Amino acid sequence: MNKWFKKITFQLVKKYRHSTLPGWLILALDIVMFFASFVLMEAFRAGGVANLSLRGTAVQLIISLMVTTLFFFVSGSYRGIIRHAGMNDIYKILIVTLGPMFLYWIVNMVNNQFRPPIIAKQYLLSYRESLTLYMILGFLMIISRLFMQRVYNDYFRRRRSTVNAVIYGAGAAGLMAYNALHQDPTHEYHIEAFIDDDMSKVNQELNGVSVMRARTVLTPEFVKRKDISQLIIAIPSIRMIHKQAITNRALDLGLTVKAVPHVSRWLNGTFSANQIQDIRIEDLLEREPIKMDNVNIVREVVDKVVLVTGAAGSIGSEICRQLMLYRPKKVVMLDQAESPMYDLQFELKNTYADRLDQMEFVIANVKDHARMEEVFQLYRPNLVYHAAAYKHVPFMEENPYEAVYVNVFGTRNVADLSVKYGVQKFVMISTDKAVNPTNVMGATKRMAEIYIQSRSTEQTHFVTTRFGNVLGSNGSVIPLFKKQLAAGGPLTVTHRDIIRYFMTIPEACNLVLEAGAMGEGGDIFVFDMGKPVRIYDMARKMIQLSGMHNIEIKEIGLRPGEKLYEELLATKENTIPTYHPKIMRAQVRRYPLDAIDREYNTLWDILETMDDMKIVAKMKDIVPEFLSNNSVYCQLDKKQD
Numbered sequence: 001m002n003k004w005f006k007k008i009t010f011q012l013v014k015k016y017r018h019s020t021l022p023g024w025l026i027l028a029l030d031i032v033m034f035f036a037s038f039v040l041m042e043a044f045r046a047g048g049v050a051n052l053s054l055r056g057t058a059v060q061l062i063i064s065l066m067v068t069t070l071f072f073f074v075s076g077s078y079r080g081i082i083r084h085a086g087m088n089d090i091y092k093i094l095i096v097t098l099g100p101m102f103l104y105w106i107v108n109m110v111n112n113q114f115r116p117p118i119i120a121k122q123y124l125l126s127y128r129e130s131l132t133l134y135m136i137l138g139f140l141m142i143i144s145r146l147f148m149q150r151v152y153n154d155y156f157r158r159r160r161s162t163v164n165a166v167i168y169g170a171g172a173a174g175l176m177a178y179n180a181l182h183q184d185p186t187h188e189y190h191i192e193a194f195i196d197d198d199m200s201k202v203n204q205e206l207n208g209v210s211v212m213r214a215r216t217v218l219t220p221e222f223v224k225r226k227d228i229s230q231l232i233i234a235i236p237s238i239r240m241i242h243k244q245a246i247t248n249r250a251l252d253l254g255l256t257v258k259a260v261p262h263v264s265r266w267l268n269g270t271f272s273a274n275q276i277q278d279i280r281i282e283d284l285l286e287r288e289p290i291k292m293d294n295v296n297i298v299r300e301v302v303d304k305v306v307l308v309t310g311a312a313g314s315i316g317s318e319i320c321r322q323l324m325l326y327r328p329k330k331v332v333m334l335d336q337a338e339s340p341m342y343d344l345q346f347e348l349k350n351t352y353a354d355r356l357d358q359m360e361f362v363i364a365n366v367k368d369h370a371r372m373e374e375v376f377q378l379y380r381p382n383l384v385y386h387a388a389a390y391k392h393v394p395f396m397e398e399n400p401y402e403a404v405y406v407n408v409f410g411t412r413n414v415a416d417l418s419v420k421y422g423v424q425k426f427v428m429i430s431t432d433k434a435v436n437p438t439n440v441m442g443a444t445k446r447m448a449e450i451y452i453q454s455r456s457t458e459q460t461h462f463v464t465t466r467f468g469n470v471l472g473s474n475g476s477v478i479p480l481f482k483k484q485l486a487a488g489g490p491l492t493v494t495h496r497d498i499i500r501y502f503m504t505i506p507e508a509c510n511l512v513l514e515a516g517a518m519g520e521g522g523d524i525f526v527f528d529m530g531k532p533v534r535i536y537d538m539a540r541k542m543i544q545l546s547g548m549h550n551i552e553i554k555e556i557g558l559r560p561g562e563k564l565y566e567e568l569l570a571t572k573e574n575t576i577p578t579y580h581p582k583i584m585r586a587q588v589r590r591y592p593l594d595a596i597d598r599e600y601n602t603l604w605d606i607l608e609t610m611d612d613m614k615i616v617a618k619m620k621d622i623v624p625e626f627l628s629n630n631s632v633y634c635q636l637d638k639k640q641d
Contacts, residue, residue, distance in 0.1 A: 023078045023079050024078075026078040026079075027072060027078035029144065030072060030077065030078060030096075030141060031065070031069070031072075033137060033140040033141060033144060034064075034065060034068050034137055035065075036136075036140065037133055037134075037136040037137040037140060038061055038064065038133060040136050041129060041132045041133040041136060042057060044132055045129060045132075060124070060125060063124070064100070064125060064133065067100045067103060067104075068096065068100055068137070071095060071096045071099040071100055072096060074095065074099070075092040075093075075095035075096050075099075076092060077089070077092040077093055077095070077096050077141070089145065090142065093138055093141045093142060094138070096134075096137070096138070096141070097134040097135070097137055097138035097141075098134070100130065100134055101130050101131060101134050104124065104125055104127070104130040105127060105130070107124065108124060108126070108127065111124065161187055161188070162187070162188045162189075162190065163187045163188070163189050163190070163229060163230055164190045164192055164226055164227050164228045164229055164230070165181070165189055165190070165191055165192065165228065165229070165230040165231065165232055166191065166192055166193045166194070166195055166217055166228055166230075166231050166232070167191055167193075167194050167195070167231075167232045167234050168194075168195045168196075168214070168231060168232065168233045168234060168235065168246055169194070169195070169196060169233065169234035169235040169238075169260075170194040170195070170196040170198070170201045170204075170206050170211045171196075171234070171235070173234040173235060173236055173260050174194055174196075174206070174234040174235075175206060175207065176234075176260075177232055177234040177260050177276065178191055178194075178206070178207055178209070180276070181232075181276075191209050192209075192226040192228055193209060193210055193211070193212050193217050193222075193226075194206050194209055194210070194211040194212070195211075195212060195213070195214050195217050195218070196211050196212075196213075197213075197214065214246070214249075218231075218246075218249050218250065218253060219253075220253060223253050223254075223255065228255065229255060229256060230255060230256045230257075230258065231246075231250040231255045231256070231257050231258070232257075232258045232259070232260065232276060233246060233247075233257065233258070233259040233260065233279075234259075234260045235260075236260055236261065240283075243259070243283065244283070244284050247279050247283070247284060248284070248541075251541060251544040251545070254544075254549070256278075256545075256547050257278075257279040257545065258276045258277060258278055258279060259276070259277055259279055259283075260276055260277075261276075261277055278545065279545060280545065281478060281481075281538060281541060281542045281545060282471045282478065282504075284541060285471060285502050285533060285538075294326070294513075294514075296514060296517035296518060297326055297513045297514060297517050298326050299517070300383070300425070300513075300516065300517040301323060301326040301327075301328050301383065301513070302326055302327050302328065303327070303328065303329045304328050304329055304382040304383055304424075305328070305329050305330045305332065305379055305380060305381045305382050305383075306323055306328050306330070306331050306332065306381060306382065306383045306384075306385065307332045307334065307375070307376075307379065307381035307383070307384045307385070307423075308320050308323070308331065308332070308333050308334065308384075308385045308387065309334050309335070309366050309384070309385070309386050309387055309388035309414060310334075310335055310366075310386070310387035310388030310389060310429075311333035311334055311335045311341070311344065311361075311387070312333075312335035312337045312340035312341045312343070312344050313335070313337075313340070313387060313388075314470060314505055315387045315429055315470065315505065315508065315509060315512075316333075316335065316385075316387035316388070316429075317340075317344050318505045318506060318508075318509040319385050319387065319509045319512060319513070320333050320344065320348065321348070322506070322509055322510060322513060323385075323513075324348065324351075324352055324355070324358070324359075328358060329358065330357075330358050330359070330360060330379070331358060331359055331360070332360045332362060332375070332379045332381060333345075333359065333360065333361050333362065334362040334363075334364050334366075334375060334388075335362075335363070335364075335388065336363065336364060336365040336366075336388075338363060341361055341363060344361070345359075345361045360379065362375055365406075365410070366386075366388045366406065366410035366411070366413055366414055367405050367406050367409060367410040367413065368413075369413045369417075372413050372414060372417055373417055376417045376418075376420070376421045377421070380421060380422075381418075381421070381423055382423065382424050382425075383423065383424060383425050383426075383427070383516075384414060384418050384423050384425070384426045384427065385427050385429070385512070385516070386411060386414050386415075386426065386427065386428045386429065387429040388406070388410060388414075389406065389407050389410075389411075389429070389444075389445065389448075390402060390403050390406050390407055390441065390444075391431070391441060392441070393433070393439045393440075393441050393442070393559065393560075393561050393562055394559045394560060394561070394562075396439065396440045396441035396444070396561075397439055397440050397441070397559075397560040397561040397631055397633075398560075400440045400612050400615045400616050400619075401607060401610055401612065401615060403440050403441055403444045404440075404444055404447075404603065404607055404615060404619070405607065407441070407444035407445060407447075407448055408444050408447045408448055408451070408600070408603070409600075409604065409607075411428065411448040411451060411452065412448075412451055412600065414426070415451060415452050415455050415462065416455075418460055418462075419455065419457060419459070419460045422459060422460070423460050424459075424460065424461070425460070425461045425462075425463065425516060425519065426452065426460060426461070426462045426463065427463045427464075427465060427512065427515070427516035427519065428448065428449070428452055428462070428463070428464045428465070429465055429512060430445050430448070430449055430464050430465060430466040430524075431445050431466065431467070431468070432466060432467065432468045432501065432529075432566040433445060433566060434446040434449055434466065435466075435566070436625050436627075437623065437625070437626045437627075438561055438562070438563045438626075438627060438628060438629035438631075439560070439561025439562065439563075439628070439629070439631065440561060440616060440619070440633070441561070442561075442626075443619050443620075443623050443626040444619070446623050446626070447600075447619065447622055447623060449464050449466075449524060450591055450596060450622070450623075451596055451600065452464060453522050453524070453588070453590055453591070454590065454591050454592065454593040454596045455593060456521035456522040457521075460521075461519055461520060461521035461522075462519075462521060462522060463515065463516055463519030463521070463523050463524075463525065464523065464524040464525065465511070465512045465515045465516070465524075465525050465527070466524060466525065466526045466527070466586070467501075467503065467508055467511070467526070467527040467529060468500060468501030468502065468503070468529045468566055469500050469501060469502050469503075470502070470503055470504065470505045470508050471502055471503070471504050471505065477500075477535060477538070478538075478542075480492075481538070481539060481542050482542075485542065485543070485546050485548065485551065488548075488551070489543075489548075489551035489552055490551065490552040490553060490554040491539040491542070491543065491551060491552070491553050491554070492553075492554050492555075492556050493535050493536050493539055493553060493554070493555055493556070494535075494555070494556055494557060494558045494559055494562060495555060495557070495558050495564060496536050496555055497534070497536070497564055498534070498535050498536070498558075498562075498564050498565070499532040499533060499534050499535065499564065499565045499566075500532060500533060500535060500565075500566060501529035501530070501532050501533070501566060502529070502530075502533055503527070503529055503530070508527070511527050511580075511582060511583060514580055514583065515527075515580075515583050518578060518579070518580070518583070522590065523585055523586075524585070524586040524588055525578070525583050525584065525585055525586070526575060526583075526584050526586050527582055527583060527584075528581070528582040528583075528584070532565065532566075536553065539553050540553065558629070558630045559630070560630055560631040560632070561628065561629060561630065561631050562629065562630065563629050574586070574587045575587065599621075599622050600622075602618065603615070603618045603619070603622065606618050613633070613636070616628075616633045616636060617636050620633075620636055620637070
């Protein structure tokens, strides 16, 4: 018998050690526990095991078993996956135990009203007997599930490695993270401590784990003693500045940092270990979300035809997404890049399937005057957001002809057509590289600024928005670093001391829309970009976040036209505040349109020669502050001295 039992047990364990127990087996175990509970109940009734006698109780046992089995099926308590048992399974066990108790209570009450009773009392459990039986059964069912969970987690679950971690946040999210980590099929997590800033929780315990202060846990001594390798931030609504401070402190201790996402991003409202996300470098550069009063944007955009050039780019596509929120009459999205435009079209048509008549997708190049006039003639836009431009500094340094053709004369095409077709407002996306430019790209953007400033009329207001780098934009340093990390390094920086300003794409585009709404013509708006970031420090943090600490950072030297730091204002410019604290109006020199037209017409004639030196020389004549850096065009500056 013993040999047979061992054989059956071995086969069951072998078959189900990495899968879920079938419902019939759980039901069978629950019925066994019911029999055990009945025996214990009889022992209590008899005053001890020595006095136990089951004679005369067969009918009681059969009736109780039938009633209990009915509630097993009603509640579905045997259908749960034991390893993931939670509160919902407890509720089902309560149905199994409380249901029969109330049923016996009702039947006994009704039975007592009749003389003689409908059912002989010896066939029914009394109030006390049913209470005892089902309290024991509920206890056994809960204990058995906890026991099976523990056995599975300790002996049968597949794991690749053990992780000692701490959880920042001893609230509901922290507890959910703790439970989810213990169900992780890939790692065995040992939570060494909870960290919380609430002093009422410090020195308490959560699931048997101590709650401690950050200054106690996040120290080299504690991390080394407990062999901690990971910190999990489990405060979904944490302020950005606090999250960054915690992350930086943990990274300095060599920890991997992860975070529990906001509840709105949980899959189907439930949370599991695989939803705990790695902290990204973008999280360390973001700022507190800007609170926008979008009344001005609504007034500007609603029921208007809006043309967005460069619509498939990082900035242009986000402007299109945000414009669709303000119920425009139509958004005309124009770009010369076919594949990115297809992707944008696919995204927006799926997002706004009920508003297809409000979207138009046009393939065109802004330097093609005839094609652009056709677009203006067909759609008659009320607003233009001009984001089309070449922006890569090294490429434009090597191709000044294309830089001038697109960034200067492409802008002139769109600006002139905006005046001709009665556009109410033209908003140009510029860059901090237009300030005291040291490269061809920055100089072309400054020339575009000069032209549209001089082009403002009473009918068409021209506005420029100027800001620095945006996180995750095409060609920015972060995607480059990610590719280099994926390839095993090294990460390349042009100079150890180079710094840049950063903001998120949605933030930048929202500010563009707000600035465009407040512009009155000829304005240049600059955005509060926050504190500059040293690119070398960014690379170092990305390596820490990746966990690959042996990656090298290599200096490769400044690229042609590149400078160590960007400016948002030229030396002779000042700003005055606007009603929005993140947007300032720059006070800049203005040029008469006649003089600008003469200069640009001369540049057009030179452009036809396709002589790079002559083209750049004329650019320096138009923009005197354009002094090349680390470029073949530096010789032109020497000639001017």
